[in-house]
Amino acid sequence: MxxxxxxxxxxxxxxxxxxSGYHEVIINAMTDLGIENIDTDFNALKHHTDSYALKYNYENFFDKELPADLLDQFENLIVTYLKTQPKxxxxxxxxxxxxxxxxxxxxxxxxxxxxxxxxxxxxxxxxxxxxxxxxxxxxxxxxxxxxxxxxxxxxxxxxxxxxxxxxxxxxxxxxxxxxxxxxxxxxxxxxxxxxxxxxxxxxxxxxxxxxxxxxxxxxxx
The missing domain is CATH 3.40.50.1000 (HAD superfamily/HAD-like)
Structure with a gap:
């Protein structure tokens, strides 16, 4: 049709x-990238998206702009952690x-x-x-x-x-x-x-x- x-x-x-469990995956991936003091109230961020959660927390912690290639690393880490989660x-x-x-x-x-x-x-x-x-x-x-x-x-x-x-x-x-x-x-x-x-x-x-x-x-x- x-x-x-x-x-x-x-x-x-x-x-x-x-x-359920996905926020933990996101937090673990950010931690592996060296980000500390992560703001985990993702619903309150300007954009409710994984990429913006990374940008916001990275730039707040390191006080510099998010590198373009870090999003790929973040994505790979998320996938790695997801594979350990229940279906x-x-x-x-x-x-x-x-x-x-x-x-x-x-x-x-x-x-x-x-x-x-x-x-x-x-x-x-x-x-x-x-x-x-x-x-x-x-x-x-x-x-x-x-x-x-x-x-x-x-x-x-x-x-x-x-x-x-x-x-x-x-x-x-x-x-x-x-x-x-x-x-x-x-x-x-x-x-x-x-x-x-x-x-x-x-x-x-x-x-x-x-x-x-x-x-x-x-x-x-």
């Missing part, structure tokens, strides 16, 4: 249950909905605050297929707005479309909602953890997981 609309999926907490778990109903979307008018892409290799590893660990050509990450942009826009452009190129008729962002956090609002994208929330704060900030469409996930006119315009 011809693709005319686009869903942009966040990954951690949205498609996979990977948040990630797919959010209920994800595999089914992704398969259904492949035969629908909806294209989909992925936009994550993780780095590419760690995102691919976590999805694979959960048994989910992901086309790397449709993946945008914080390796190319510290801000979520930056890599969400990149995901849109990657999807246009992959599906050979100049524009999509509709673009919907799907995420589990207030940072996902705010990014969608900043980019004038429609939004669907997933999961109970951040439901209250997302509703307080204007979220209108929400599902606990993907078991009953659907896109309807009553949910998004």
């Amino acid at each position: 011809k693709k005319t609309k686009l869903l942009i999926f966040d990954i951690d907490g949205t498609l996979i249950d990977s948040v 990630t778990i797919a959010i209920k109903g994800v595999d089914k909905i992704l398969n259904q979307l492949r035969d629908s008018e909806y294209a989909f892409a992925f936009a994550t605050g993780s780095l590419p290799e760690s995102a691919i590893l976590k999805m694979k660990s959960a048994g989910l297929e992901m086309n790397a050509a449709l993946l945008a990450t914080s390796k190319t942009s510290f801000s979520r707005e930056g890599f969400v826009l990149e995901a849109i452009e990657k999807a246009k190129s992959y599906y050979n479309l100049a524009e999509f008729e509709q673009i919907i962002s799907v995420g589990d956090g207030i940072w996902d909602l705010k990014t969608a609002q900043n980019l004038n994208l429609e939004f669907i929330g997933i999961g109970t953890k951040n439901k209250a704060v997302m509703e307080a900030n204007g979220m209108e469409c929400w599902f606990e997981d993907f078991t009953n996930f659907e896109i309807s006119n009553s949910c998004v315009s």
